[in-house]
Amino acid sequence: MKVLVAVKRVIDYNVKVRVKPDNSGVDLANVKMAMNPFDEIAVEEAVRLKEKGIATEIVVVSIGPKAAQEQIRTALALGADRGILIETDEEVQSLDAAKLLKGVVEKEAPQLILLGKQSIDTDNNQTGQMLAGLLGCGQGTFASRVDVEGDSVVVEREIDGGLMDIKLKLPAVITADLRLNEPRYASLPNIMKAKKKPLETLSVGDLGVELKPRLKTLKVEEPPKRQAGIKVSSVDELVEKLKNEAKVI
Amino acid sequence: MSVLVVADHDNQNLKPVTLNVLGAAKQLGGDIVVLVAGEGCGAVAEQAAKAEGVSKVLVADNAAYGHHLAENVAALIAEIASDYSHILAAANTTGKDILPRAAALLDVAQVSDIIRVESADTFVRPFYAGNAIATVQSSDPIKVITVRGTGFDAVAAEGGSAAVESLDIVKDAGLSEFVKEELAKSDRPELTSARVVVSGGRGMQNGENFKMLYELADKLGAAVGASRAAVDAGFVPNDMQVGQTGKIVAPELYIAVGISGAIQHLAGMSDSKVIVAINKDEDAPIFQVADYGLVADLFEAVPELISKL
Known part of the structure; x- marks a missing residue:
């Protein structure tokens, strides 16, 4: 079974996010970039499926600037077999990303498509669902367990009330949540090997898609700052403050 | 202008967050229609009809919608979407699952997790884990939006008397099936x-x-x-x-x-x-x-x- 994993280049999760002084966006100049952490979980799941003998080939795809090759190489070092970069310097919004990924799915015909549930930059949580809708296939979002059984897959999903299992016909789209697995670190020999794995570059036009951003960002601001309050010295003082000052109990 | 609010519920009770989503709908103005898609969900429709500001409740009662499977519910939403300028749902795991799929079927973007309505086409949402707040404008004919409940005051749960209309559209994509659910049971508040x-x-x-x-x-x-x-x-x-x-x-x-x-x-x-x-x-x-x-x-x-x- 062929597995396709989509990964996104985003700001590293340890980097302090700074809003640009002109409120036009977030400052990404000279900032450390990395693979979106949820996508790393998706890659790890694909690698585990291969180790179990279920997946036969893992293709990793990314959309973005030339530098996004780094994130594809990271996925190759973790165990993916080959990479595809859809290279563009334009802004790619979720719907367009889903259309581009649909183009890749039609070329590659994977049985399983894995993505992170959301990227930690836009926090949209849309692309997997949109891709599944465009492909007309089933979707298992917020996945915390994936069991492939013949021509279907059972996905345990983390929902607000607890856990829900659904069964999807293959091909299907699955989006990874935090507890699906714990991604491994790439070993040095594997990082070296990854440099020799094939990486194909496509243009947006190659996939017959025209980028059409529908959402315009008018401004980006810092969130209102919360002021630190006071330190109380005892439980008695805390109870007194909550009763008489904050009046919340 | 007409706003469709997709109700969140468990086939028995309307989830309180739907009242917050209705609060966002109220700020947009225009008619507010609530869609209750479920199975044996008549009681939910009655509760939705009583909520403040609702002009109509559409009930799609069918086994295909019983577990809110996105493949089926998104197809239903897409089928009726052309009557509305805005489609809203709560930004919880149900809304986040269903709405982007419906947006893709309609070939429109989704605005996720809004915390404020600036105007009919402009919304405020946090991103970068809340480290930045964006004001975004949508150019799509239908605005598909998930709403962060904590950003909007709930409308009153009682007092309204909207008409309840049953919707005879069955979308069973046959792509997914419900297996089981393990829900936390608690007597404490949600x-x-x-x-x-x-x-x-x-x-x-x-x-x-x-x-x-x-x-x-x-x-x-x-x-x-x-x-x-x-x-x-x-x-x-x-x-x-x-x-x-x-x-x-x-x-x-x-x-x-x-x-x-x-x-x-x-x-x-x-x-x-x-x-x-x-x-x-x-x-x-x-x-x-x-x-x-x-x-x-x-x-x-x-x-x-x-x-x-």
């Missing part, structure tokens, strides 16, 4: 709508120690939450997670116990009205957002707090 929330973090050390927080919560009529660290460590189940990728809460009072205050956690609770932090590490970042900080061993402070309430 996390996202509770007036008081008590949350525990890694400092709780194990799941057993959370009993202390349940006891404290019961004294205060509170819900109990947890940090990602506590969930990852297996102390408590995932449905208790508060944060960027868990639940977003904004209660009157939030008590953080043994939580250091990672940015991902703050993203889920920093809109709380009053924040209390109990932590033995006086440099923990949680104290930078807390109104009242108590530097103490939680295993001494929490039992004392319980005894004094």
Whole structure:
């Protein structure tokens, strides 16, 4: 079974996010970039499926600037077999990303498509669902367990009330949540090997898609700052403050 | 202008967050129609009809919609979408699952997790884990939007008398089926709508120690939450997670116990009205957002707090 994993280049999760002084966006100049952490979980799941003998080939795809090759190489070092970069310097919004990924799915015909549930930059949580809708296939979002059984897959999903299992016909789209697995670190020999794995570059036009951003960002601001309050010295003082000052109990 | 609000429910009760989504719909103006897609969900339709400002309730009652499977419900939404200028649902796991798929079927974008309505086409939403707030304008003919419940006041649950109309459209894509569900049972208030929330973090050390927080919560009529660290460590189940990728809460009072205050956690609770932090590490970042900080061993402070309430 062929597995396709989509990964996104985003700001590293340890980097302090700074809003640009002109409120036009977030400052990404000279900032450390990395693979979106949820996508790393998706890659790890694909690698585990291969180790179990279920997946036969893992293709990793990314959309973005030339530098996004780094994130594809990271996925190759973790165990993916080959990479595809859809290279563009334009802004790619979720719907367009889903259309581009649909183009890749039609070329590659994977049985399983894995993505992170959301990227930690836009926090949209849309692309997997949109891709599944465009492909007309089933979707298992917020996945915390994936069991492939013949021509279907059972996905345990983390929902607000607890856990829900659904069964999807293959091909299907699955989006990874935090507890699906714990991604491994790439070993040095594997990082070296990854440099020799094939990486194909496509243009947006190659996939017959025209980028059409529908959402315009008018401004980006810092969130209102919360002021630190006071330190109380005892439980008695805390109870007194909550009763008489904050009046919340 | 006409707004379709997709109701969140469990086939018996309308979830309170739907009233907040209706609050966002009210700010948009125009007619408000509620879609109740489910199975045996007549009682939910009646509750929705009583909510303030609702002009009509559409009920799609069919086994295909019983478990809110996105493949079926999104197809239903797409089928009726052309009558509306806006389609809204709660930004919870159900809304986040269904709505982007419906948007793709309609070839429109989705605006996720809005916290404010600026105008009919302009909305405010946090991104980068709440470290930045964007004002975005949509050029699509139909605006598909998920709404963060804590950003909008709930409309009144009673007082309305909207017409209930049944919708005879069955969309069964045959792509997915429900297998099972394990839902947490609790007599405590629901996390996202509770007036008081008590949350525990890694400092709780194990799941057993959370009993202390349940006891404290019961004294205060509170819900109990947890940090990602506590969930990852297996102390408590995932449905208790508060944060960027868990639940977003904004209660009157939030008590953080043994939580250091990672940015991902703050993203889920920093809109709380009053924040209390109990932590033995006086440099923990949680104290930078807390109104009242108590530097103490939680295993001494929490039992004392319980005894004094």
